[in-house]
Amino acid sequence: MNDYRITQQVKRKAKPFAKVLSVMMVVLSVVMVILAIIFDTGLMLPAFLLAVLYYVFSINGDKEYEYTMENGTLTIDVIHGKRRRKTAHTLMLKDIEVIAPNWHEAVAKYRKNGGTESVKKYDYTSYEDDIPYYTMITYEDNKKIKLLLDLNNSMLEAIKRVYPQKVYMQ
Incomplete structure (x- = not known):
């Protein structure tokens, strides 16, 4: 197998x-x-706590995902607030059971309502x-998991080239 690396960045849409809320x-x-300066310094504590709340909200409200496929391994990183990166999953492509659009019959048994198998969803x-x-159904630490991903065509085609029976495209 040739050496390759495909990376895809996905930015999560902000809630309406x-x-x-952040402006408020x-x-x-x-x-x-301003009120604390004019009237009572006791209002500095709630102002400080509100500023800390805004900071925490801005970090957790801005999420991006990075999918990296390299030499048979798919890594999914979560980036919070454009500052903090954490690897959420490192998956081997050989452990994939199926990759299909969410409406496809190949993943019908894993749907929330109406499916016959229940697996942890990410x-x-x-x-x-x-x-x-x-929808990607795969194994991680000997447990079956369900991943919902925005995969681009180059990543799908690279997986389909190696595992044609596991990938269903639109």
Whole structure:
């Protein structure tokens, strides 16, 4: 097998109310600081706590995923707030049972409502309506898991070249 490396970056769409909430937190903390300066310094603590809450919210609200496929290994990293990267999964491609679009019959038995098999699900999609996502059933630490991924064509074709019976494309 040839050496190869395919990387794909997926940015998760922000929730609709997230922007409004973050603006409200900043405005409230600034107003509390101004009120603390004018009236009572006791308002500094809630202003500080609101600023810390905004910081934590901004880190956890901004997620990106990076899929890296290299020499038979698929690695999924989660990037929080463009600062913190953590490897969520390191999967061997030989352990994949099936990769198919979420509506495909090959993954029908793993659906939440109406499926016959129940497995732990991990969602690494962008939540964009125009981007199709794929369901991957694979083994990790001898346990079957279900991954929802936004795989691009080059990554799908590379897996299909090696394991044609396991990949179903649109």
